[in-house]
Amino acid sequence: MKNMSMKKIAAYILPVALAAASCAQQPQASQQTDTQTTTTTANTANTAAPYDASQAFGPGKVVELKQPESNKVIIKLMFKNGSMTDPEGKEGLTFTTAEMITESGTQDMTVSQIKDKIFPWAAEYGVNVDKEVTTFTFAVHQDFLNEFYPIVRGLLLNPAFAEEDFKRVKSNQQNFVDEVIRASSDEEYSKKALEDLLFRGTNYQHVVEGTSASVPNITLEDVKNHWRNYFTQNNVLIGIAGNYSDAFLNQLKSDVAQLPDVRPNIPVAGEPNTPNGVQVEIIRKDDALGSAIFTGRPMPVTRSADDFAALMVANSYLGEHRKSYGKLYDKIRTTRSMNYGDYSYIEWYDQGGSYQLPNPGVPRTANYHALWIRPVQIAEGLQQQYAELSDINVGHAHFALRLAMREVDNLMQNGMTQEDFELTRKFLRSYMKLYIQTTEKQLGFLMDSRFYGRQDYIEEMDRLLANLTVEDVNNAVKKYWGTDNLYITIVTDDSEAEPLQQALLNNTPSPMSYSNLVREGLPQEVLAEDEAIANYNLNITDVRIVDSKDTFK
Known part of the structure; x- marks a missing residue:
């Protein structure tokens, strides 16, 4: 099994390296500057001390990416605000405000007129709101x-x-928090529910769109005031890339300086709660087809810390996003055909169900280690498919959780081998270059770098990876990861919720439920491992069931 896993990662390295080399041949930055010529310094010691992200924002703060050979110009404006600045009772206000800037036109043109005018130019613009920043992006051909x-x-x-x-934007927002978040994807639902649990009681708890109760409280006057107080010249970082003139940049800076001259009261980002044992929240949903699982454990390391590079290697080895060589994917999907994939994360991954590569524009100071276990079958579905499984009470969720936690535990106890380390590091050093295949992505990651106190995250992490040792990685895993204290959210069918709750609370053995045909084709070593997994102890201290209609309160 181990040799097969190593063959998989080795098979990824050559095509990724070739693609990365192709990216490297694209026009590169001739300038990455801060016009105030201040130098930001990342945390070069192997500690988790946070960097004050506010230093990256304010008058004269600019990230440049000049590409004279390009035929495009990209403008980004990143504001240090995000959903954590939403007033209590009006959660979602930052999102509404940002949407109103992009979806309500100007004093001279309606939004429909703008869209009609820019269509022949193939120009585009949009906004992304996250917990701590809001980023506007504008792209146009230089002509x-x-x-x-x-x-x-x-x-x-x-x-x-x-x-x-305003009525249209707010109606769409209300529909999202009332219906879409619960109905469109159980995987995204469990992911957002995990953050609700992990950050409960803090300004990180609510989804950026707000809650069913808060959105009706937002008024147009609130939007205007929020724009004046939180989208200002004092909390903005300008980004510009492509083929532009110095005169144009000066014009952009001059115009941005006309934003309100208010010093916004930016709160401290909420810290994740400290779990007492393994605390589980099961979301009971009618007609769910499987159990969608996310786990999360507070982790005081972000891209600011050099230890992040070591954790990148361990994370990739355990479960690189949408890659089949990871240990979780290999054990849960490839070997046992339980679902479509299983992955590990050491920072927020925006819209993971839609994107193979991470997007910029979501930098955060509060962090956690997460596992994504894609939906596994419930007992009701297995019973209907296989007569030999008619007497089971719980589907695959309990076994999948045990397997995933056991893999993390094994990595903590035994570490990576030198061979595992070398192959994974080699893959990562090429793979990271694919993050910045476009000018827009390059600029975005450079701006994120400033948030973390770095100049160029991609280049700096590559240097850190080059100097890593396997001991560095194994020590970081032991220091920052764990299986005894974490939060878990599971979105599952109403028929599965209570049996799963009791099985988890009682640490009931959870033998894997195979059809006869599948079991007959499995090697003895897998069946022996199944026995150990079925009895692996989870430090469960609390399991609550919440009806889907009662989430995100």
């Missing part, structure tokens, strides 16, 4: 920059904030 820029300026400095647009 149309002079025509496009007045629209950019109008959206930022003179947004229309029209009543009819």
Whole structure:
């Protein structure tokens, strides 16, 4: 089994390296500057001391990525605010405000008129709101920059904030928090529910769109005030990339300096709660087809710390996002055909169900180690499919959880081998270069770098990876990971919720439920491992069932 896993990762290395080499041949940055010429310094010691991200924002703060050979210009404005600045009772206000800037036109043009005008230019713009930042992105061919820029300026400095647009934006937002988040994807549901549990009682708890109770409280006047107080010249980082002139950059800086001159009261980011043992929240949902699982454990390390590089190697080895060589994927999907994939994360991964590679624009100071176990079958479904499983009470969730925790435990106890380490590191050093295949992604990651006190996260992590040892990785895993204290959220069918709750609370043995045909084809070593997994002890201290209609309160 081990040799098979190593063959898988080795098979990834050559095509990834070739793709990364192709990216390296694209036009590279000639400047990555802060116009105030201040130098930000990352945490070069192997500690988890946080960097004050606010230092990256304010008047004159600019990240440049000049590419004279490019035919595009990318403008990004990152504001240090995010959903953590939402007032209590009006959660979702930052999201509403950002949407109103991009979806309500300017004082001179409606949003429909803007879209019609920029369509022939293939220009585009949008916004992304996360917990601590809001990022606007504008992209246009250089030939149309002079025509496009007045629209950019109008959206930022003179947004229309029209009543009819407000009603539309708010209606869509209400529909999301009422229906979409619970109905569109149980995997995304369990992921957001994990953050709700992990950060409960803090300004990180609510999803950026708000809650069913809070969105109705948001008024258009709230939006206007939030724009004046939290989208200011004092908490913005300008990013610009592509083929632009110095004169244009000066114009952009001059216009951004016309944003409100208010010093926003940015709160401290909420810290994750400390779990007491393994605490589980089961979300009971009608007609769920499986059990969608996310686990999370507080971890005081972000990209600011050099230890992050060591954890990147361990994380990739355990379960690189959407890659089949990871230990979790190999044990749960490949060997046992339990689901579509299983992965590990050492930072927030935005829209993981849609993207193979991480997106920039979601930097955070509060962090945790997470596992994503994609939906596994429930007892009711297995009973209907296989007559030989008619007497089971619980589906595959309990076994899958035990297997995943046991793999983390094994990594903590035994560490990576030198061979595992070398192959995984080699893969990562090429794979990270694929994060920045486009100019927009390059600029985004450079701006994120400043949030963490770095100049160029991709380059700096590559240097750190080059100097890592297997001992560094194994020590970091022991220091920052764990299986005894964590949070787990499971979205599952109403028929599965109570039997699963009792099985978890009682640490009931959970033998793997195979069909006869599958069992007959498994090697003895897998069946022997199954026995050990079925009896692996989880430090369960609390299991609560919550009806789906009662989540995100």
